Amino acid sequence: MQPAALAIDIGGTKVAAALVDKDGRIIRRDEVATPASPDADVVFAAVTTVADRVRADHPVCGVGVGCGGPMQWPEGNVSPLNIPAWRHFPLRDRLRRHVPDQIVRVTNDAVAMAIGEHAHGTGQGTESFLGVVVSTGVGGGLIVGGRPVTGPTGNAGHVGHVVVDPIGPRCECGARGCLEAIARGPAVVRWAVDAGWRAPADSRPDGRSLLEAARAGDPVATAAFDRAGSALGAALGAAAHLLDLDAIAIGGGLANAGDLLLGPVRHEFERRARLDFAARCRIGAAVLGTDAGLVGAAALVTDGGQYWTGGAD
Numbered sequence: 191m192q193p194a195a196l197a198i199d200i201g202g203t204k205v206a207a208a209l210v211d212k213d214g215r216i217i218r219r220d221e222v223a224t225p226a227s228p229d230a231d232v233v234f235a236a237v238t239t240v241a242d243r244v245r246a247d248h249p250v251c252g253v254g255v256g257c258g259g260p261m262q263w264p265e266g267n268v269s270p271l272n273i274p275a276w277r278h279f280p281l282r283d284r285l286r287r288h289v290p291d292q293i294v295r296v297t298n299d300a301v302a303m304a305i306g307e308h309a310h311g312t313g314q315g316t317e318s319f320l321g322v323v324v325s326t327g328v329g330g331g332l333i334v335g336g337r338p339v340t341g342p343t344g345n346a347g348h349v350g351h352v353v354v355d356p357i358g359p360r361c362e363c364g365a366r367g368c369l370e371a372i373a374r375g376p377a378v379v380r381w382a383v384d385a386g387w388r389a390p391a392d393s394r395p396d397g398r399s400l401l402e403a404a405r406a407g408d409p410v411a412t413a414a415f416d417r418a419g420s421a422l423g424a425a426l427g428a429a430a431h432l433l434d435l436d437a438i439a440i441g442g443g444l445a446n447a448g449d450l451l452l453g454p455v456r457h458e459f460e461r462r463a464r465l466d467f468a469a470r471c472r473i474g475a476a477v478l479g480t481d482a483g484l485v486g487a488a489a490l491v492t493d494g495g496q497y498w499t500g501g502a503d
């Protein structure tokens with residue numbers, strides 16, 4: 191049996207784990223809901239439970255983790271905005287103790303997604319690539335020269351806090367008019383509800399029911415995706431000019447909207463990215479879907495050093 195990477199993807203709603211072979215193929219995968227507990231150890235127990243379930247008796251050749259930010263990197267002390275129980279939680283150290291004799295590498299979940307798409311998806315073969323995750327928040331991971339750009343604190347690529355409307359809504363970060371304040375899933379749903387959209391009696395007003403309404407032709411639901419897509423297109427136009435990007439992949443729950451979101455993204459991008467070098471950038475959905483983060487987390491430990499820039503283990 192060939193050893194496989196143990197990949198873990200930790201978000202505010204679920205913790206997923208998988209065994210991934212060196213070619214990026216998922217051998218076994220499982221997930222649990224992220225506990226809402228205020229107890230850091232309860233959340234960590236969910237992580238080890240699902241990780242132990244997938245590795246079972248299979249030999250492992252390292253542990254790669256994508257986790258919501260912000261974090262101290264490369265130390266892997268994490269403070270995910272949407273997991274309040276973890277503040278400066280020593281995730282990397284705790285996993286090292288749980289899986290002894292293995293390297294453990296932790297990165298931002300959006301960076302993991304970008305790595306996955308660069309290694310095996312939309313970004314394959316590109317030199318300059320941005321992966322964007324649009325879900326509860328809007329995250330980004332940046333690859334330049336074929337390697338992740340993390341920045342000195344590990345937080346480069348936060349495209350969600352590029353300002354797309356200087357007089358726009360307040361963002362959780364304290365600024366105004368950030369991409370995330372407009373295009374994060376809950377903000378898209380809130381905008382639709384404020385504009386008069388109502389979820390059917392048997393469902394909650396969330397991204398899923400809003401998408402169903404937009405697919406059925408509801409004009410307010412469609413306008414909500416238009417607005418989010420336009421904001422994304424504007425931010426991505428700025429990113430393309432700044433970084434001379436070859437390609438951008440959009441993933442996360444909201445990307446399930448497909449062309450309802452990507453259509454307005456491309457339309458606005460084309461309006462904004464007028465210089466030839468920026469206009470050539472391809473924009474597509476993340477082809478690995480929601481598994482991109484797991485595949486990228488695995489690549490942190492199976493890629494022979496291309497994707498891990500955090501130094502000695």
Ligand SMILES: [Zn+2]
Nearest residue numbers: 351361363368
């Ligand atoms: Zn912000």
